[in-house]
Amino acid sequence: xxxxxxxxxxxxxxxxxxxxxxxxxxxxxxxxxxxxxxxxxxxxxxxxxxxxxxxxxxxxxxxxxxxxxxxxxxxxxxxxxxxxxxxxxxxxxxxxxxxxxxxxxxxxxxxxxxxxxxxxxxxxxxxxxxxxxxxxxxxxxxxxxxxxxxxxxxxxxxxxxxxxxxxxxxxxxxxxxxxxxxxxxxxxxxxxxxxxxxxxxxxxxxxxxxxxxxxxxxxxxxxxxxxxxxxxxxxxxxxxxxxxxxxxxxxxxxxxxxxxxxx
Numbered sequence: 001x002x003x004x005x006x007x008x009x010x011x012x013x014x015x016x017x018x019x020x021x022x023x024x025x026x027x028x029x030x031x032x033x034x035x036x037x038x039x040x041x042x043x044x045x046x047x048x049x050x051x052x053x054x055x056x057x058x059x060x061x062x063x064x065x066x067x068x069x070x071x072x073x074x075x076x077x078x079x080x081x082x083x084x085x086x087x088x089x090x091x092x093x094x095x096x097x098x099x100x101x102x103x104x105x106x107x108x109x110x111x112x113x114x115x116x117x118x119x120x121x122x123x124x125x126x127x128x129x130x131x132x133x134x135x136x137x138x139x140x141x142x143x144x145x146x147x148x149x150x151x152x153x154x155x156x157x158x159x160x161x162x163x164x165x166x167x168x169x170x171x172x173x174x175x176x177x178x179x180x181x182x183x184x185x186x187x188x189x190x191x192x193x194x195x196x197x198x199x200x201x202x203x204x205x206x207x208x209x210x211x212x213x214x215x216x217x218x219x220x221x222x223x224x225x226x227x228x229x230x231x232x233x234x235x236x237x238x239x240x241x242x243x244x245x246x247x248x249x250x251x252x253x254x255x256x257x258x259x260x261x262x263x
Contacts, residue, residue, distance in 0.1 A: 006121075007098055007101050007102060007105070008023050008068075008091070008098065009023065009091075009092070009095055009098065010022060010023055011023060011092070012026050012068065012089040012090065012091065012092070013083070013089060013090040013091070013092055014026065014089060016080050016081075016083045016084035016086075016090075020092075021089070026066065026089055027066055029064065030064055030065065030066040030119065031063060031064030031065060031119070031142065032064070032065050032066075032116045032117065032118055032119075032124060032141075032142040033065075033066050033067070033068065033116070033117050034060075034065055034066070034067040034068065034088075034114055034115065034116050034128060035067075035068055035070050035102060035106065035114070035115045035116075035117070036052065036067055036068065036069050036070060036088070036112070036113075036114050037070045037072060037102075037103065037106075037108050037111045037112060037113040037114075037115075038069060038070075038071065038072065038082075038111055038112045038113075039071060039072035039073045039074075039078075039082070039111060040073055040078045040079070040081065040082035041073065041074065041078070042072070042111050042112065044111070044112055045111055045112040048112045048129060048133075049085070049086070049112070051132070051133065051136060052067075052114070052129075052132065053085065053086060053087060054136070055132055055136045055137070055138065056087060056088060057087055058137075059136070059137050059138040059141070060138050060141060061087070061088075063138060063141055065116075065138075065141070065142070066088065066089065067088035067089065068088065068089045068090060068091060069083055069086060069088065069089070069090035069091065070090075070091055070099050070102055070103070071083070071090065071091065071093060071099065072099070072111055073093075076093045076094075079093045080093070106123070106126060107126075112129055113126070113129060114128040114129040114132065115128060116128045116142050116143070118142070118166055118167055120167050122166055122167045122169065122170070123166070123169075124142045124143070124144050124145070124166045124197075125142070125143050125144060125145040126145070127143075127145060128142075128143055131143035143199075144165075144166045144197040144198035144199055144213075145166075145197065145199050146194065146195065146196050146197055146198075146199035146200070146201045146202050156224075156225060157190060157191060157192050158191055158192070158221055158222065158223050158224075158251075159191060159192035159193065159194050159221070159222045159224065160176055160179070160180060160191045160192070160193055160194075160219065160220075160221055160232075160244060160247070160248060161193075161194045161195075161196060161205060161219070161220045161221070161222055162175070162176060162194075162195050162196070162217055162218065162219055162220075162238055162239075163196045163197075163202060163205065163206070163211055163212070163213050163214075163217070163218050163220070164195065164196075164197060164213065164214075164216075164217035164218070164238070164239075165197060165198075165213060165214070165215055165217075166197040166198070168197075168217050168239060169195055169197055171239045172195045172217060172238070172239055173193075173195050174241070175238070175239050175240055175241050175243070175244050176193040176194075176195065176244055177193065177241075178241035178244075179240075179241040179242070179243070179244025179245045179247075179248070180193050180244065180248075182241060182244075182245040183244075183245050183248045183249070186245070188245075188248055188249065188252060189252075191221075191248065196213060197213060198213045205220075205222065208222065208227050208229065208261050209222065209229050209231075209259070209261075211231070216234050216235055217234060217235065217236075217238040217239055218231070218232070218233075218234040218238055219231075219232030219233050219234070219237075219238045219243065219244065219247055220232055221247065221248065221251050226260070227260060227261045228258050228259065228260050229258075229259050229260075230247075230251050230256045230257070230258060230259065231256070231257075231259070232247040232250075232256075233247060
């Protein structure tokens with residue numbers, strides 16, 4: 001695992017009595033790792049924790065999820081008492097600097113917050129709490145989130161889309177931003193930009209285009225008003241700004257086949 005896992009110490013708590021386990025052993029084979037930011041003094045946390053415990057025991061742990069409590073408690077006895085009811089791992093209370101570093105890394109502002117990362121350390125979703133409330137059985141676990149860059153976009157504009165697994169989200173987002181900027185500065189107009197990693201919007205895109213989120217990134221251009229779309233590069237080519245710009249130019253020049261949902 002990458003950045004968020006690297007900041008963890010060599011050992012994690014496995015029980016409130018102080019039992020420790022090697023971090024690498026504890027997370028070996030995890031399908032996803034949840035960082036649970038919580039505290040005993042927080043009423044919403046006390047309300048959410050029992051739901052998380054039940055879901056974790058019955059559904060999420062069997063699916064390979066591992067969870068780590070990142071405590072915001074203000075003293076060690078409160079932390080120990082709160083953690084005693086939890087069936088997952090925890091950062092040792094004395095590792096307060098790691099708590100702070102993780103909070104900054106994930107931009108945590110309020111608690112409870114549950115962040116999921118994949119086995120490579122990429123963020124799957126920072127809204128796992130909300131997803132779990134809606135889906136306590138984890139039918140859609142690990143609840144991948146999509147990445148929309150909609151600040152200046154209108155639904156009347158065409159959208160350049162990359163469908164990919166969440167591990168490619170950062171690279172895909174950078175390629176779309178840089179490629180979209182190159183198109184705009186070259187007089188090619190503005191495009192909406194969207195990275196779909198399995199969330200609600202990417203499922204809608206899949207329904208229209210027939211293209212599913214997979215381990216092979218795929219660029220597409222979608223005209224939302226009429227649902228027409230164009231297939232673009234896939235694989236590594238889909239993750240470069242140059243490919244994004246060239247794809248938009250090919251569509252504008254009529255060099256690619258236009259598809260409609262009925263086809």
